[in-house]
Amino acid sequence: MIRLDNISKQNGRQLLFIETSAALQRGEKIGLVGPNGAGKTTLFRMITSKEPPDEGLVLVDRGVTIGFFSQDVGEMSGRSAVAEVMEGAGDVSAVAAELRDLEAALADPDTTDFDAVLERFGEVQARFEELGGYALEGRAREVLDGLGFSQEMMEGDVGKLSGGWKMRVALARILLMRPDVMLLDEPSNHLDLESLIWLENFLGGYDGALLMTSHDREFMNRIVNKIIEIDGGSLTSYAGDYEFYEAQRAMAERQQQAQFERQQAMLAKEIKFIERFKARASHAAQVQSRVKKLDKIERVEPPRRRQAISFEFQPAPRSGDDVVNLKGVHKRYGSRVIYEGLDFLLRRRERCAVLGTNGAGKSTLLKLATGHLAPDTGSVALGGSVKMAYFAQHAMELLDGERTVLQSLEDEFPRANQAALRGVAGAFGFPGDDVDKRCRVLSGGEKARLVMARMLFDPPNFIVLDEPTNHLDMATKDMLIAALAEYEGTMLFVSHDRRFLAALSNRILEVTPDGVHDYGGGYTEYVARTGQEAPGLRS
CATH class of the missing domain: 4.10.810 (Virus Scaffolding Protein; Chain A)
Structure with missing residues (x-):
């Protein structure tokens, strides 16, 4: 369906592709992998004709429709989320627009050629029915529901949604379109666990070809049947899922x-x-x-070594046995009750993961526990000798854009020596001169890594993490999991990454409309006990 024939591409001084070839065949579901900056996004842009190769050809079979989801969703406003999704539904949206115009013409007493308009209306209406147009709104609502939208959000102005929710709208447009080929650039970002699992099932039932990137290892493993790796200018194909690719590589x-x-x-x-x-x-x-x-003799080159990043916690001071204690906590937003009489005690060395559907109150619980939000009634008390660090979803916005990575670390730790700060910067993906990058030019993932480095350099004994892996690549996630697995303090966290949950949790707190349920054991035991990977999937 799509062939890359001997393509070369240079971006500034960097050679992204050097006379390399690959293909996407009908029915294939391919994961595109490679280090940051290797050219994954550029490859998508070349396939969609947004950017030409310097040499070689990108060949797309005649008549093949392509849907492309990227992190740059553009402007959205003035329409409901449902209308925005329907607008991107391919041929049927154009037919729907013509049908609306013809309906208006038939209702207009000034229409001159009424018979011709009526005849055209019949033709367009038949085509609309053939394309499933009358079921389109129902399908659009079904996709939005799967991606976590409430009825109120579906009807509201899409322009009032946050950036993360707008990305879900853009993704829904592609899913509703069901093109012959889907190109999905990080579709798992900004999704909660329930939406992620819904998307897995949707893509599992999609019979078209798929080329996608994702930093979620479990998500990739469950969907793809082939990996294409970009590295050093070459495209190398591996049959199988991501785990098989890693073993083969x-x-x-x-x-x-x-x-x-x-x-x-x-x-x-x-x-x-x-x-x-x-x-x-x-x-x-x-x-x-x-x-x-x-x-x-043709010289054998040594394998390219990807620099493995690692971080080790220094010993943290010991806290008291009771780390945080919530007693009789009530919390509501307006008429919406979040917690009513919540009792929750977190003890030393527990690693408690909080699960719950979107809007159930996961982030609210973390804010209550850290003192960033006061309960309406009830009490929240930190235990003795607790030294807390909190990674919030908005933490990246608080970085000073004019300060460099190193200066940002120096501001936080003015007494630390440069070697130690450069060491932690390197562990979190800022080696060498990368410490001189200004915060305003950092990507979302780089900002998340910097915030994490600032948070963990002087080790706390109580770590609170709200979706810490949202912007992290697989290498950084692996480093963070390895470091936290050796951490001897206490953790309270929210994550939609199942590998992160399974590797680090030893207690699960499930927040549901029926109340809060406490499960001993980690995420793997929770799944085995409940038969579900997330609370919102229960029948």
Whole structure:
């Protein structure tokens, strides 16, 4: 359906693609992976003709429809969310627009060629029915519901929605369109767990071709049947899901390293012979033969090493056994009751994950526990010797855009030495000169990493995290999971990343309209016990 034929592409001084090829066939569901800046977004732009390759061809079969979801959703306002989604439904939206115009013309007493308009109306109406137009609004509402929209949000002005909800509207447009090919650039961002699982099921039943990026390992594993990796200007295909790709890539690296080492040993031996006998006339023929042999050998390159980032917590001071205690807490927003008589005690070294549908009160609970929100009635008390760090969803907005990464760390820790600050910056993905980047030019993921570095450098004994993985790539997530797995303090967190939940939780607090349910054991035990991966999926 789509072929990339010997493409090359340069972005400034960076060579993104060097005479490389790949293909997307009917029915394939492909995960596109590679380090940040490797060219994933550029590849999407070339496929959608937003940007041409410098050399080579991007070939799309005649008649193939493509739907492209990107993080740049553009302006939306003046329509309801439902109308906005329906507008992007492909041919049927254009037919719907013509049908509305014809209906207006038929109702207008000044219409001159009434019979011709009536005949055209019949043709367009038949086409509208053929395309399932009368069911379109129902399907649009079904998709929006799956992505977490309430009826009120569906009807309201889309312009009043936050950026994250606008992204869901843009995603819904593509899903409703059901094109022959979907290109999805990070569709799992900004989704809660229920919406994420709904999207998995939707894409599982989609019979078109799919090319997508995602930083959610579990999401990728459940959907894709092939991986295309961008690295060093090349596109390499691997059959299977992300886990299989990782295993195959690691095996290929080991084999390449072994070949490289064998060849290096052979070359060293040959060079030693040449150096030893090059001055002897009796060995001139042999020396010349070996020199020619070395010139003809195709050199094996060592595998490219991706720098693994790691972070280790320094020992945190011990807190008291009771870390935070909520007693008889009531909280409401207007007429909407969030908590009514909530009792919740978090004890030292517990890692409590809070689950619940969108709007159930997960973030509210974290704000109450951290003192960023006062209860209407009831009490919230921190235990003795508690040193708390709180990662909030708006934390990235508080960075000073004119300060550099290093200056931002220095502002927070004026007494720390430069080597230590550069070390933590490197662990969180800012090696070398990257510490001189100004905060205003950082991506969402880079800002999240900087906030995390500032939060964890001087180790707290109580960490509160509200969706910490939203903007993090897989490498940073893996680093964070590994570091937090060794952390000996207490955690209270909200996350939609199932790997993060399973790896780190040892207690689950489930917030539902029926009340708050407390489960001992981590997320894996919760899933086994309830038979569901999220509270909102219960029948």
